[in-house]
Amino acid sequence: MSTWKRTVSCGVISLPEVGQEVVLNGWVHRQRDFGDLVFIDLRDRTGLIQVVVDASVTPGLVALANSIRSEYVLSVKGTVRQRREGTHNANLFTGEIEIEASSIDVLNTAKTLPFVLADEENMRLVDETLRVKYRYLDLRRPKMYQMLELRHKATKQIRDYMSTQGFLEIETPIFTKSTPEGARDYLVPYRLDPGMFYALPQSPQQYKQLLMVAGCERYFQIARCFRDESQRADRLPEFTQLDVEMSFVDQEDVLNIIEGMTIDVVSALSKKQLPTPFPRLTYDESMRRYGNDKPDIRFGLELIDLEEVASQAEFSVFQQALAEGGQVKAVRYPGGASLSRREVDDLQKFCKEFGAKGLATVSVTSVEPVEVKSAIAKFLTEEQMARLLTLSEAAAGDLICIIADPKPKTVANVLSRLRNEIGSRCGLRDPNVLAFCLVTDFPLVQWDEETGKWDAEHHPFTMPHESHLAYFDTDPGKIRAQCYDLVCNGQESGSGSIRIHRPDIQSRVFQLLGIDDERQKERFGHILEAFSYGAPPHGGFATGIDRLIMNLLDEPNIREVIAFPKVGFGYDPLMDSPSSVDAEQLKELGLAIIPHKKKATTETETATEAE
């Protein structure tokens, strides 16, 4: 029988255990060495505890204690005792007790680490790539294993909730089929028939619909998804979603599950305010009021339509925008009148980054009587300016930010970003609130100006509202679909739809998307055939697990909530992947590599580039 095995974990011992003989296992968090008196903070997954080696008690142990360094792996045998008066540490759960060591086993030594785990303040600044390279060390930090624990609890909570609602967790393949529509696929070469490829799933979309045809009725999965697209702070090429599909349901049934699951998980794991029921708004309403389909509803400052004033003002920028079918809209910046000239210029620059041609501002000194500073004041009569202030619900000290553009999309995009920026600056985006909402009735398709084709807004199996079927021939852009997003604090956190189960409607959608019979058969033949054997009405959704954890922890960086994340461009500094492979492997797969132009200096080589 081994004597080094733990009898109890470090972080859970307190006064009631005083007097007990214990064995602890863990890592040396810090060591404080006074020569004949040594303190060792021992750390395991549950927390920290202070171990004391005292020469007057165990003279034979001091030399060993002196030699112990950070991150050594120890087994400590000793007695739990109350700390002396005045030496309690209120920062530790175990701060009222300590372990008087009777023996210490060094189970393993450790080299000096590339960063100091115990210095949490500095760890927040350490280069991320270095932390990811040494992730197995970084994960030793309390903050990190607390994150892992929360993530575990969240997925467990989800599984429990879905189970109680009658859902079955079913795994679907990772090697699947490329679907060129949508995001770029990750491809896996097929050795037995060179030139053929599997693709990694962008989501288990088709499999879950096939499970409905199979009669599963209620499916869910905590599913890994892969999309070969550029990263953002909240986006990695490899991520996890809760994937759900249900049969014999309408949109309302699905929304109730989304909402119920979200409330169940968030309220179990977070103390943040969670306004319920989740407000619902249509896509059109969201675009009108907030300028995007993922509104941050923690604050107001809704967009203001100034067409009424702009159409009368003798200002060519406004007139032209409206004449070309555009819009003139604004957002109010509370207290923005105090911005310096330079700060207003920066706002203008901000707007131009997102495609605005300019930004008109009205700095409000007084509303009654009307007193403003504005470059556009000379184009407006006093009545028009007064009306503008009324429409904007302006108060003294505000800055009204106006965007005019022939493209409503540009107006919406710029103002929604400006609104969020103003919300941040004014401290209106309360971090203690998780403001979920459901956005419904998305357009079925969107016109792609580059390709000159209609594109599916969600995916080709999304069911249009039946009352909109007539628009297929007249104005496809007007078709609204049974399609919905879950939004949290201005971020898309999930989406789904009711699927088409009627072949006649499916073929009209394919026709609209310009996917001809041959291509349908090639890409979707399997699922269309499946639908022909009796597909039940069905629908579902998927929500991002990573983003959920980010929201629970107030963490803006997705890599902070993943055990082993990739860094920029999908690089993994820990494994040093992606990596080259043996020529033999390539040969077996029938692959030949065209050298990348990167380091080639000659100008002719670009001719071979595909993109």
Place this chain on the structure above:
RNA sequence: GCGGGUGUAGCUCAGUGGUCAGAGUGCCUGCCUGUCACGCAGGAAGCCGCGGGUUCAAGUCCCGUCAUCCGCGCCA
């Protein structure tokens, strides 16, 4: 593909074209019986990301390049 930031000791950072290779921390050595970011003394530690250029002189200025972070495009 594009725009912006960063790159100097293991880590985090400072550094006016001219005694300029610096600080804090970590590391090593010594002393220390109540610390908990222990303290004190001493020491080691550098391709100033890489390659060109300007200059009498470059960590500092210019050009290029690489890496990384943030954003845009992209992400049915």
